[in-house]
Amino acid sequence: MDTTKLLSLLRTSISSKSLLKGKLIHQKVVTLGLQNNITLCNNLINFYFSCHYYHYAKLIFKTLEDSLDLSLWNGLVAAYAKNYMFIEALEVFHMLVLHPFLKPDSYTYPSVLKACGGLGRVGYGQLIHTQLIKTGFVLDVVVASSLVGMYSKCKRFDYGIKVFDEMSETDVASWNTVISCYYQEGQAEKALELFGEMRDSGFEPNSVTLRMVISSCARLLDLERGKEIYEGFVKDGIAFDSYVGSALVDMYGKCGCLEMAREVFDQMPVSCCLECVDSRIQFKR
Template sequence: MFVEALELFKIMMVNPFVKPDNYTYPSVLKACGGLGRINDGKMLHAHLTKAGILSSDVVVTSSLVGAYAKCTMFNYAIQLFDEMLERDVACWNTVITCFYQDGQCEKALEMFDEMKKAGFEPDSVTFTTVLSACARLLDLERGKTIHGELMRSDLLYDDFVCSALVDMYGKCRCLEMAKAVFERMPQKSVVSWNSMVAGYSLQGDSVSCIDLFRRLIVQGVKPTLTTLSSLLVACSRSADLRRGKFVHGYIVRNNVEPDIFIGTTLIDLYHKCYCVQSADRVFEKMPKTNVVVWNVMISGYVTLGHYFEAFELFTEMRNVGVRPDAITLTSILTACSQLGTLGQGKEIHRSYIEGKLDSNEIVMGALLDMIYVFVIGSLSSIKSCDYYSGHAGETSH
């Protein structure tokens, strides 16, 4: 109840008989971070600096670092951390997480090493974050090293740590190790099931994914949208229509409200399996405010050679006010090149130069491909005309 906490704190601040102490501030800072109220956090920062509390209380300072991180003010969080004379595990975790969330995974792993050199013992939060960094970097060797450190600690059976291990091994395509960690887990939460399913999904192994799904249901674990999305991705990658329909049937029978990932993956699955009508039905039921939904339909039509349907959908997309992006243009320009409609391709290119999409490498590649196809076609026509003209001349002679 972050709002209520801050309201109470404001009343407390004007109360002449009671003042906040070092136990109050961490809770208030947590509320600021939870609500994303960076201005309140900065005001509190100024107050704490004037009162001399930041230099004397590591818990309060660590909480302020956490508040800045929650508000995605990573630079402020890291700068404050660098100025701390005394640190605790919580602030190390916050800074490691800052680097990870900012996409600086190598830096997160560097901070992990510095934390250990400084004599701090990593906890479950630390290991979960650094294993996630290894997964994002696809750094299997570093992940194995961290796994070795875990073998010597009491955190090997922590659910979040094990799930991160499974996820890391899965993303690094080391499924035997992922399975070994997963099967040793005494309690398997839906997070760990999802990590394992996602690992097989990356390989397009729909058989193993569905086997895991059946086990998950038997053990009474309720699948999430992430579970279902990973299952459908596996079926789509392997063009496994039968198992894909099984998952779709589960979604319908259990009144699961599909999100955009499930909807678009279903469309992709049906297109890959040449079930255009099924893809159309899924598309009709989806909200059409997101360009991704239109892209997957247009791309599917183009892949199957239904170029006129792709053009119709492209026109409808613009009519409802959804702005095409680079992926849309790439698909529709491919259709132009296949139909030989250079004029229409030029018109599409001209219409979206203002959106600066012409500088996109993918769009430029599609444009070049269209022009190349047109030029080759024109040259072929000219050669054919020359051939027949020559023979006609021979005949007349």
Template sequence: MYVEALGLFDKLMCYPYLKPDSYTYPSVLKACGGLCRVVLGQMVHTCLIKTGLMVDIVVRSYLVSMYAKCNSFEYAIQMFDEMPDKDVACWNTVISCYYQIRKFEEALRYFGMMRRYGFEPNSVTITTAILSCARLFDLERGREIHKELINSGFWLDSFVSSALVDMYGKCGHLEMAIEVFEQMPKKSIVAWNSMITGYGFKGDCFSCVQLFKRMYNEGIKPTLTTLSSILMACSRSVQLLEGKYLY
């Protein structure tokens, strides 16, 4: 209820004997980010500087997140770099920022820095790092991250598994993509699409359609990505009948 939260904050600012504190501002910043109110967020940022609350790591973390959610990635990264102390949430935010502005090498560099500084990556961090490898077609680094996850006993949730399927598929290593995909207890639509797209890159129309049929039988509703990937595969392999099957 972001609008209501900001309305209450506005009323609070009218009280002469009450002042917002380090518990107030994180919620206000979250509301600004949720509504993409970057101008208001900048005004709150100014208040934090004047009141000396910028020293609070939680407040700073929410400030970084607010700028990121408002697509002000340069401010988010600048805020992060200026923080003397950082938490996992901040690292995740800045890595995600670099991924969203398509600076995948930087995303992976910060991922490496995070681990060197002793922070334990979580599912969000690892998913973004693997997706960055996929966008760079960097199979070697992607496999290295996967190997480390297995050796550490990290639980591969649907997000991490889907990212691995996507990475192996885009890098042309379909055997590993299938292995990860089949081990998923609950396959997300992202994982299905990644597998179909992987076969599509190779022009394997038959496997695309077989996966599509299996997907349909398991009650998974296809998306536009699913259909466009299969049609592209049919086009590449000149399979008119398979393409008509979709129609």
């Protein structure tokens, strides 16, 4: 069995979260003497994380800790951050910083910044920001967007907006994050203004954008603008999800349109958010 086939089987196991199947593949990897194959190890780490067997994932990393392949380190940091194990992510990052032959790259920092934001460690995030400026990685659009997100999570919206304003290149994620910054700062009108700039710049908003601008309209009690924006999104084929539905229910409710709010609520999936459940209770009273 070759590496390509094993990778295919491993990725299937990750999707299905089949622990037994994945362990059998892991055993086959060892039997074939491929336990030092970085690509296979990265996928094995992802597999064990998908099954919440974090200890096994760490053991795979430990056997290759002396590896000079940075992707292995980045993969573990990313897996920890994705699973909200932020302290562990920063511990691996610290080990990487101290490594005599390896240095973090642009693929390392988004996960590290996510961990800083998740822990509210803005001071550490600022130290990393300084390092990013020195290394030039701050010019990478994904890294810069992650910086904006980190400052937003830490409630330092002013810093996040400043980073965004200095970005030479932007993406939808960075626009959404800075729109959120303005909204959370209580500047709903500015958030809507930035939404207009986003569209004028040629970026296609997504459901996250829609949720933020509808929430901004709700805060301003601007029903007509909210309806106009939402109808425009519907024409563009933007997916309706429970988060967008929650924002619509909130907007209609705040603007006194309880029947419309209830109509939207009734169209939402059963797994809608608790906020909408609370709203429905209010409608029945």
